Amino acid sequence: MKQPVFALVDCNNFYASCEKLFRPDLRNTPVVVLSNNDGCVVARSKEAKALGIKMGVPVHHIKSEIRQYGIQVFSSNYTLYGDMSRRVMTTLEALAPRVDLYSIDEAFLDLTGIDRVVSFEEFGRAVKNTVYQNIGLPVCVGIAPTRTLAKLANYAAKKYLATGGVVDLTNPERQRRLMARVPVEEVWGVGRKLGARLKAMGIVTALQLADSHLATLRKQFSVVLERTARELNGTPCVAWEDVPAPKKQIMCSRSFGKPLQKLRDLEEAVAHFATRAAVKLRAGNQYAGELMVFIRTNPFKGSAPQYSRSASVKLIQASQDSRVIVQQALHLLRPMYRDGFNYAKAGVMLGDLVQEAGIQEDMFESSPEPASDVARSERLMAVMDAINRKSRATVYMAREAGPAAYLMRREYLSPAYTTRWDDLPKVH
DNA sequence: TCTGGGGTCCTAGGACCC
DNA sequence: TCTGGGGTCCTAGGACCC
Numbered sequence: 001m002k003q004p005v006f007a008l009v010d011c012n013n014f015y016a017s018c019e020k021l022f023r024p025d026l027r028n029t030p031v032v033v034l035s036n037n038d039g040c041v042v043a044r045s046k047e048a049k050a051l052g053i054k055m056g057v058p059v060h061h062i063k064s065e066i067r068q069y070g071i072q073v074f075s076s077n078y079t080l081y082g083d084m085s086r087r088v089m090t091t092l093e094a095l096a097p098r099v100d101l102y103s104i105d106e107a108f109l110d111l112t113g114i115d116r117v118v119s120f121e122e123f124g125r126a127v128k129n130t131v132y133q134n135i136g137l138p139v140c141v142g143i144a145p146t147r148t149l150a151k152l153a154n155y156a157a158k159k160y161l162a163t164g165g166v167v168d169l170t171n172p173e174r175q176r177r178l179m180a181r182v183p184v185e186e187v188w189g190v191g192r193k194l195g196a197r198l199k200a201m202g203i204v205t206a207l208q209l210a211d212s213h214l215a216t217l218r219k220q221f222s223v224v225l226e227r228t229a230r231e232l233n234g235t236p237c238v239a240w241e242d243v244p245a246p247k248k249q250i251m252c253s254r255s256f257g258k259p260l261q262k263l264r265d266l267e268e269a270v271a272h273f274a275t276r277a278a279v280k281l282r283a284g285n286q287y288a289g290e291l292m293v294f295i296r297t298n299p300f301k302g303s304a305p306q307y308s309r310s311a312s313v314k315l316i317q318a319s320q321d322s323r324v325i326v327q328q329a330l331h332l333l334r335p336m337y338r339d340g341f342n343y344a345k346a347g348v349m350l351g352d353l354v355q356e357a358g359i360q361e362d363m364f365e366s367s368p369e370p371a372s373d374v375a376r377s378e379r380l381m382a383v384m385d386a387i388n389r390k391s392r393a394t395v396y397m398a399r400e401a402g403p404a405a406y407l408m409r410r411e412y413l414s415p416a417y418t419t420r421w422d423d424l425p426k427v428h
Numbered sequence: 429t430c431t432g433g434g435g436t437c438c439t440a441g442g443a444c445c446c
Numbered sequence: 447t448c449t450g451g452g453g454t455c456c457t458a459g460g461a462c463c464c
Contacts, residue, residue, distance in 0.1 A: 015455095034432090035431085035432035035433080036432045036433065037430095037431090038430090038433070039430075039431050039432055040430095040431055040432070042432070042464095056431085056432095058430060058431045059431090060429075060430040061430090061431090066445090076432085102463095103463080104462080104464075106464080109464080179431075188463080189461095189462065189463080190460095190462085190463095191461065191462050193460085193461065194461075194462080195463090222437095222439070222461090224437070224438065224440060224461085224462080225440075245436095247433075247435085248435085248436075249435090249436090249437070250435095251433075251434055252433090252434085253433065253434085254432085254433075255431090255432070255433095262446090273446090298431090299431095300430090300431055320447045347433090402452085408432095414443090
């Protein structure tokens with residue numbers, strides 16, 4: 001069995017780079033991109049990082065820096081980022097025999113055996129250059145025998161300019177040299193909590209974690225951290241999957257652009273989230289057996305009265321019909337609602353997902369829909385989805401209609417350069 | 429005034445059964 | 447009426463990721 005080799009390709013400052021791509025005038029300007037509702041910073045260009053703008057900081061905390069340094073601020077434009085992501089991934093798929101999309105801006109490539117043709121490092125540079133030429137977005141490439149080490153290699157490629165954005169970490173001695181310099185909390189799978197606990201035990205560097213006693217790690221933490229340590233030692237614990245695993249749950253939730261008080265407005269929001277969740281469900285050819293709805297006030301506003309509830313229901317028959325899902329969601333919402341609160345957020349979660357309208361017979365409940373009804377429902381939903389793909393939100397559920405009081409703030413939205421004719425960039 | 433959204437996996441503990 | 451051990455299944459919550 002041949003030793004596998006993974007490459008992790010990761011776009012640099014992805015959202016900020018997407019915004020800059022269509023604004024050449026901002027080439028050397030610090031840029032930040034905000035979370036939904038223009039809440040906090042979720043991406044920073046290298047100039048913004050150099051100014052010390054931290055990831056996750058609420059935008060109102062950096063008002064003075066924005067003014068002082070002329071930082072350009074953008075609302076999240078997921079239509080744009082999703083489209084750019086697709087272009088990057090298509091380019092990668094043409095280069096490598098196997099590509100695992102890991103997130104909107106990252107993918108693992110299978111480079112096993114490729115070094116018979118070119119060196120890993122040369123291959124990494126070719127990937128980097130091709131993506132830059134085709135799309136215009138900068139990426140870094142980390143190459144190693146496990147995903148965890150490839151992540152680490154990518155971290156080094158980003159951090160050390162001398163690497164030119166590509167690091168081949170297939171050599172075990174090189175792995176150890178790097179790990180000795182990397183703080184343990186930079187390891188993939190070690191977050192804030194674990195990092196703090198490990199440090200308290202004297203495990204400060206990635207190398208110390210790799211050299212830890214495996215059984216002790218498992219006992220004191222969990223098999224997850226044990227696997228991480230094994231991966232740091234070059235033993236792959238996550239294999240390639242031929243078919244991507246189907247989703248286990250689908251969530252649609254949002255903070256509202258402004259607080260809502262009225263049941264009517266919450267109903268509208270929940271109906272909308274339920275509809276969106278149902279669309280995602282059908283896009284993956286899945287059916288939901290369970291549905292959960294939650295509403296809550298703003299927990300960051302400690303002085304205001306707080307209220308938070310969730311309720312769920314098991315469906316007698318797994319469904320992907322928007323009408324059923326909206327109706328059930330509203331049914332859960334109404335008894336939870338209490339007058340006199342400022343609601344800040346709501347959400348709908350679908351669970352118990354299955355690949356077909358499997359019938360969970362319940363001898364005490366009314367009999368499930370006959371097959372012909374299921375077929376009719378599926379045809380109706382297919383027609384609805386097809387119309388909405390052509391022109392978004394042409395057909396919707398009655399309860400969604402209204403003033404849309406819940407809509408999020410997006411004060412600094414850039415145009416949909418690549419997906420709307422009206423927003424195509426113009427060359428003057 | 430002002431703090432994202434959408435996922436996955438693992439574990440502990442309770443319910444229930446024999 | 448009281449008591450025990452062992453197994454499975456489910457759920458809630460915590461940790462992580464981007």
